[in-house]
């Protein structure tokens with residue numbers, strides 16, 4: 071896994087680290103709470119990640135990308151009800167207004183982990199990098215918890 075993705079990851083990660091260092095104040099304005107993934111059945115190929123993203127600063131920000139060293143593919147999604155059918159839509163950007171928070175939860179915004187090599191097992195930690203337009207790269211560790219009934 072490391073060798074397969076490391077060169078692409080480096081290319082994505084290194085430029086993102088520079089603005090983070092230069093804008094430490096902005097980065098600290100973003101608070102991520104309760105990042106969790108629900109455990110999946112053995113053959114599952116996808117899982118949803120949920121969290122609360124709070125912008126405590128005075129500048130609007132936008133979540134523009136998500137990556138993980140632990141999962142082959144990660145995307146930003148939103149579930150929505152289209153004529154009575156639940157559908158998921160890929161999101162290029164999720165706006166986080168100053169002084170507000172956005173909830174990632176079932177049936178709404180979520181982080182989608184795709185092409186899983188192995189199931190999400192209770193107790194696993196999945197390392198994720200959220201990339202914000204202003205704050206830069208914000209590392210988050212998602213914990214796998216039992217699937218609610």
Ligand SMILES: [Cu+2]
Pocket residue numbers: 118147148158180181182
């Ligand atoms: Cu999804």
